[in-house]
């Protein structure tokens with residue numbers, strides 16, 4: 001059957017060399033197999049139509065059957081459009097084209113009755129559909145079951161007859177040849193368990209479904225297949241990396257860990273913290289290399305987990321480092337860790353871009369000699385000159401800001417690679433985590449330290465400004481502190497700075513010295529000044545911190561109880577959530593106030609509503625995924641690695657999970673694919689692994 005599927009497309013009946021060339025160029029269809037996998041993106045149900053009179057009650061796309069009764073060309077200013085009045089007996093609607101008027105006119109002339117598909121929009125009392133899909137009723141041979149596949153096409157494809165219908169025609173040439181030609185790739189027990197269609201049946205039904213249910217089952221089978229092999233691939237890669245990569249064995253839980261745990265830990269660990277420390281301990285004592293992602297919402301106490309894990313490394317005679325994306329954060333880690341360890345005999349140091357040359361030299365030497373136990377810092381830790389005596393574990397905080405290349409540099413620091421723990425406060429929806437980090441282990445801190453009150457979030461506009469100032473005054477009166485954050489987007493940097501400075505001025509006018517103190521922090525300040533201002537706020541000397549998003553990540557001031565976000569509509573959801581996470585860190589009731597303009601787009605509204613509704617980072621991440629799509633969240637570079645034809649990571653979460661579970665079961669049962677029923681899978685995987693570069697080594 002491989003022969004058949006790899007046959008060049010021009011040999012298919014009805015294609016030929018010229019049309020074959022356009023299929024290759026415009027649709028990437030080189031072979032019969034490519035055409036078979038050119039799936040329809042939706043179906044038209046030829047048996048069900050809406051009435052024009054019902055349009056105001058519909059939502060989204062409609063399919064109408066009727067006649068064009070008049071045609072005219074209209075010009076508004078320089079924009080011309082073609083307008084067709086379309087009636088179906090229940091009412092009329094305008095069909096509109098801004099392009100291709102000539103072609104549409106000639107097409108409409110010969111159509112007595114037609115089917116129109118599109119999304120109606122309202123303009124005043126009238127409705128119209130712009131650039132609808134159209135088809136003659138007479139030419140539509142009713143597909144069996146009434147469902148017609150619709151394929152993507154384009155101008156150049158259409159010019160050679162590859163309209164959606166044109167694709168349907170050539171596919172109908174191909175399908176009958178496939179009977180008994182498509183090998184099954186999944187073992188019978190999976191097909192049975194999930195009640196899947198056979199691969200052949202699914203490929204036939206997805207193009208020409210007999211009914212709705214079969215269309216759905218065909219899609220399900222093929223999506224499952226796609227995601228299953230993706231998960232198999234990720235798990236295999238993980239196996240391969242682990243086999244190849246022996247890790248440093250950190251078996252001792254000794255003096256430092258125990259001393260800290262019994263004598264210096266200021267509070268009880270949460271259950272979730274205990275759980276992940278245990279997971280990590282199991283990993284790093286196994287003799288395998290650990291590559292683990294630790295997810296925990298802002299404020300869930302990741303720093304403490306990091307510290308305790310570093311103590312295990314020290315207990316075993318190794319060094320540990322923790323790396324943060326900004327100087328402020330690195331410094332804060334350093335201070336936190338020093339505070340935790342102040343009564344213990346350990347050497348903790350800080351290395352950042354602004355560490356003085358003379359100090360640096362000393363640090364480098366002390367690192368090499370092993371004198372330093374724990375090193376905190378920024379990217380500076382990755383520089384070539386930084387050498388350790390024995391680095392046992394590297395912890396990376398807020399992994400989103402580090403590139404893959406930077407992380408991979410840590411590998412060069414040792415003979416045996418240090419264990420890597422990547423910590424992120426940006427909850428990644430499980431679907432994405434399983435897909436993008438499928439070859440990492442994942443730990444989740446899903447519980448907050450006790451005594452936290454849920455942050456109250458409000459959405460406000462300019463008209464409430466005075467009331468909000470009053471509210472801030474009251475909070476400051478109670479001894480609390482306030483953040484006010486302004487957006488700073490590169491493209492509009494100048495204006496943004498202007499807004500920030502204007503805001504700062506009006507705040508200092510409303511909260512004047514000497515009664516109040518206001519700090520300001522932004523990217524154009526010198527690091528020393530920034531640091532000074534931050535420290536003033538951390539120490540509680542300033543009441544209000546006016547800032548750009550430099551404070552987004554990590555900063556910990558438990559006494560701050562209000563976060564005001566200006567122009568909140570300009571921030572993404574995960575960024576808003578991160579910012580909000582700066583408050584609510586103490587025992588007091590905290591508030592987040594989202595200030596916006598009056599006019600908001602749909603997505604902005606959805607973001608603000610989500611923020612007001614929930615504090616749950618994972619829920620927010622799910623919404624974010626729906627609004628933005630996986631590419632934007634993970635970075636297009638990484639999403640390009642996943643060529644998913646059918647599945648949509650934001651909608652098919654359940655199938656991802658199912659695929660993951662089945663893939664894991666299979667590998668556990670038959671890790672070397674020795675069972676006969678797994679031979680197909682082994683073959684398929686060999687193909688996949690061969691065809692892709694090794695991109696999975698993210699740390």
Ligand code: ADP
Pocket residue numbers: 267268269270273296297298299300301302303304425449450554556558585
């Ligand atoms: P994040 O996960 O955002 O990095 P942090 O590690 O900064 O969170 O912790 C947030 C705050 O919670 C800190 O003030 C920290 O001291 C405190 N904290 C951490 N663990 C606990 C615990 N088990 N009980 C009480 N407070 C805790």
Ligand code: MG
Pocket residue numbers: 302303397554
């Ligand atoms: Mg943190």
